[in-house]
Amino acid sequence: MNEPPTGRARFMDARLPPEGGTPRSSLRTPPQETIGRVRFMDAQRVNLDGFAAPDPRLGLIAMSAPGDPAPSLVITEGRVTELDGRAEADFDSIDEFIARHGLDLAAAGEAMALDDIALARLMVDPFTPRAEVIRLTAGVTPAKLARVLALLAPAELTMAMTKLRARRTPSNQAHVTNRLDDPLLLAADAATAAAFGFREVETTVPVLADAPSNAVACLIGATVASPGVLIQCSVEEAAELELGMRGLTSYAETVSLYGTEQVFTDGDDTPWSKAFLASAYASRGMKMRVSSGAGAEVLMAGAEGKSMLYLESRCVALARAIGAQGVQNGGIDGASVAASVPSGLRELMAENVMVMARGLESCSGNDALMSESDMRRTSRTLPIVLAGSDFVFSGFGSIQRYDNMFGPSNFNAEDIDDFLAMQRDWGIDGGLRTVSPARLAELRREAAQACADVYRYLGLADFTHVDLAADAAGSKDLGEVDTLAILGAAQAIAQRGLTAVDIVAALDECGYPDYAERSLAFVRARLAGDYLQTSAIFDEQLNVLSLVTDPNDYAGPGTGYAPAPARQAEIDAIRQVRGVEDLRAAQARSGARQRQATPGLLAPLGPAGPGTDPRDVVIGVSPALALDVWECLSGQPVRDVVAEILAGLEEEGCTARVVRFPATVDLGQIGLLAARLSGSGIGIGLQGKGTALIHRRDLAPLANLELYSVAPSVTPQLYRLLGANAARHAKGATPDPARNPYSDEAIEARYHTTVIALMELERARVLPGAAPVELSLEGFR
Amino acid sequence: MSEQQAPAPEPPARALSGRALSGRPVAEITLEAVRAGEVGLADLRMHPDTLEHQAVVAERHGNPQLAANLRRAAELTALPDDEVMTIYEALRPGRSSAAGLTALAASLDARGLPRCAALVAEAAAIYARRGLAST
Missing domain, CATH: 3.20.20.350 (Diol/glycerol dehydratase, large subunit)
Incomplete structure (x- = not known):
């Protein structure tokens, strides 16, 4: 810097x-x-x-x-x-x-x-x-x-x-630092960075004398998660060179030139x-x-x-x-x-x-926060991500902004999911990959534990906050930390002249022979010197990728780097991805809960016939509702939504039936068919996703009376109003106009994938030409 | 596209036949050797022949400056850490007189570090002209 x-x-x-x-x-x-x-x-x-x-x-x-x-x-x-x-x-x-x-x-x-x-x-x-x-x-x-x-x-x-x-x-490089130089957190965070795919980890210190400890902690942490991650401890040149001479770090980049x-x-x-x-x-x-x-x-x-x-x-x-x-x-x-x-x-x-x-x-x-604006800082970085660089960031802040002792980076811990999504959006390789929450928890704990064990074995310090460090989102989650113990450990590493070999031996003695071997294999691989060539990194098999061994051969479309199929799959499979089967399972769990509370809830009773009572209003529901779809986009259980509509109808003196129309997923059709079946000539249509409308038997399918279209935002009160207004239409009274709730959320981004899956569940239950089925009102009375 | 346009990836040199600075074959730096307490600092250090080999590779890939750097590095493997830092310090602005740098260059040359010596000798001349030497 x-x-x-x-x-x-x-x-x-x-x-x-x-x-x-x-x-x-x-x-x-x-x-x-x-x-x-x-x-x-x-x-x-x-x-x-x-x-x-x-x-x-x-x-x-x-x-x-x-x-x-x-x-x-x-x-x-x-x-x-x-x-x-x-x-x-x-x-x-x-x-x-x-x-x-x-x-x-x-x-x-x-x-x-x-x-x-x-x-x-x-x-x-x-x-x-x-x-x-x-x-x-x-x-x-x-x-x-x-x-x-x-x-x-x-x-x-x-x-x-x-x-x-x-x-x-x-490839990509991460900053791994924290305000306290806490070794266990550094180890957990270095493991995190390595797990996310960073091939260089750069640390530095708020307290210069802590440097040897930071180097050792990052070395242990990165080794737990991945072989061959290059480590740097950015400090004053003589100190940095000394850490390198002892094999505790493997690269340097703070040799500044000026124009x-x-x-x-x-x-x-x-x-x-x-x-x-x-x-x-x-x-x-x-x-x-x-x-x-x-x-x-x-x-x-x-x-x-x-x-x-x-x-x-x-x-x-x-x-x-x-x-x-x-x-x-x-x-x-x-x-x-x-x-x-x-x-x-x-x-x-x-x-x-x-x-x-x-x-x-x-x-x-891309390693310094150049704007307070999320749009400007993204604009600064995006073209380089798209083009691809030897290192897209010279320090992606893999830790919290407040823990970054280089100062906040242009992208930080809170942006990792954004970056993974950007890779997936554009189908490009920015060097990172998704890590499952379970794997991350395991690696962080293992790294913190290995670090604590090595420090104890070498007589450097006796740290016991392994669980705290493994769980922490940043150093503020650690509470009180013994900073003198950290300084003491760092001084001991320096004074005793501990080397990478000592760390290898300690890992071995502490019951981590695999990490010891992994660390030693890295020592051997470095001794071949190939990684001194231009643009060299190690991959996870300890192959050197450089200008010499992996030269860029871009020569127009269809040439140059493209992620191999396995790597592309890794880029595409971010942890937030959901498919139809994920949704089906979640809906089934919700259904099981509702049916456990109310046995016979919305169970089929038999064919639905026309009503004759002028106060009869039919609530027509979509094919999969109360079969495969049990929870609306708003998160309300189907049972609660139906209960609110029924309550609204009852307040205005109407009686109601719930009827499933298996022949169509079209909500206008469902509402109209419900109206034609009802004694009053007024029907309500309700889709599993929660969209609802009021219809009248003499109208065209698309010309409904009221539409509650923004399903994620329809509240219980609005469903009740829907029921009351349907009853008012039935009685010839004046309905109280409903206003669709305002939202500035990216509502389509949030819900469209779920809507697509819900509609697939609905369509799978369609039985062309099937007659309407009356459903039980057990539990609503 | 003609064939000469596609650079051919070169197999790495990492056959474990190489040696560390200590002379120990890299392949013998094993966990067993560590357990036996046989592995020391000199086994972590790069052998000058390795650096010379990498200089040849850099040259072949069109970077004679990187090659020159690696050859100076090969020379420096012979010096202890503190002496390396002393030479670095001597080259910083205002630390050495031109005559001091010239003498340092001569001593490096005499000790078999001709490339490092040439770098220091060049500095001696320019430092005097640009006011970077001590008086």
Whole structure:
């Protein structure tokens, strides 16, 4: 992560006319003059976000700032002597490193001679091989690449990402942290993240000294749920490297790069120190990516009048030059800065595509909450989910927002079901999968228990809150926690120099030989070094998937990554899916309960005949009602609904019969047939789902007297009113008009699947031409 | 579509014939060995030959910079952790004079780390020009 945002500069209404115009924004109008419609708009959450007036001087510009240099590259005797308008003698340290190490001079002449638009088209064109784009991009300067990417429209960025991503199979990374550094909760949450399919888990600490404990807890938790999950503990570089050296963590990504020399130096590094650090990580067998992204320089008042995309282009060129296998970018901590300016989200995505074009792994941001608006934060992330990235998130907040010690991510624990639904909606692989509630409970408990056992065995701490941690939705559910014990455990791990081997041995001794073996297999797999290649992850069989072993082969429709049938089934089978048989079983349970309370409830008595009493009103019910359908969409039992209607009829002095019409599912027909059978000429139609109407024998089928159409919202009082009004129609009195209840719920989203299943139950009971059947009123009198 | 457009996935190198830095064959890092107390920190560390092999793979896949990084890493396997951190510290801004970096480069070169030495020597020159060296 880069420096945290420290303040907001010049945030004004971006819709203001450029100069001399009249401010029209409600935000600048005194409250008493603001009309209700605008007050309502102002109150929406999107208006908590800051929108900045573009100001290239401050770097508040997404792409193509007037101060961005024109691309240029001069090579003299095999040496770069001018880069993007700057002569060799004036190179700053970033220019110098890129010039000496970052460019493929063999491709440079050809690549720099290409029109910007021609190169932009090659990035999108599915018939130009990815490798060709990578070859040419290796020869272009930062200014050139920024210009080319600024030409790509959002849909083209999506295409380019689909095509240029290094690894064929997309994946995802999770943040796993909590406010207390509680190890048992970390273990349970790491197991949860691994179970949901995250292949990298990144933790960090509110208390620096806790870091070794967090690394161990996440390692144990992830191992319980899945083999081969890469673990990172993001702390200060020396401490992070030490954890890696001991095999407790397996990757690092917080090696920050910046686009200007001043900010780079303020960050207390140079390109050479970072290049050395990259080698140091690799020498200890750790996968490493660098971190950069829009807004970092702006926040440190060091953008030097350059656009965000140009500065990031320097970072990405430098990342390639120092030999990093990948880049975490797309804003990161500065995401909301980019989001505050026009085309900011486009810039964030262009950063990721730029990394891919340079042939590196993209860990594609989306790890900082960039808006208070659910729509804006979804809009920011969706195109990357659709395109697929090496890592769709560089940290999906798999834990509660309040527990995320990186700060809330753009998606968090409360969004996991949303994300799973989005994968299913679009039929794409965002790296996650559904976990059954029972499996999740089992894994969380096992992870917390294994962690407690290992800590006890190693003499680190004696924790007893396994059940609490397994159940907790977040650290606020843990109650009082002994934070000194956590610190003590962390210090012991550090001082005793515990390694991954100690954890393996402890797991084995504590009765978890399978997890011990799984952990050790991971140690062995890492020693082969394949996971140091670009975009490497381990799958659950410990195969490395990378640029080398799983190269992206997208070349138009019908090519590239598509989920295998088993994986697609996993994506599609979210836990909320219900079918007709699920509904049939639920309805049968409800029916059994009602019949247990009232034996003979609505049982068939025999053929129904015409009534003669002028006060006779027939309640006609649908074919499956009181056979397979026992509960209406409103959740009311059929018995209660019929009881209310009968009570309404009785209040107005009418008598009633309940008759099933097995020949049709059409409610208008049922109501009309009921009216024709009734002595009064008034009938009521009732479907199993709860939709009801009043009909008269001389009307056309569709021309009913009253319709209660929004079945989920019909209350007991309304059913009673329906009965009373039917009686009033029968007596020639004036009915009291019913108003269908108002709802702002997504009522169709909530109920349509159930309606479809209920109608299927009804249709299965249809007997064409069958006579109406009178039903028992046992229990209603 | 011509055939040359489809990149061929390459089989991984993870035949367990490789060795850890300690020299122990990776295949012998077993639970039995752990139980016998035979597995130590050097068995968790990557062998320089492994890093060299990965450098060759990176080069073959068009990334000479990653290859160079992995070759510097192979050299660094010979150094203890604290010395690695000391060199890193020396390369941070304002920590070393140009002459100090030049001397460090010479010492690395003499100890068989020519690639790391070249990186440090290059830094010495640019740090002096850009005011990143201590005075």
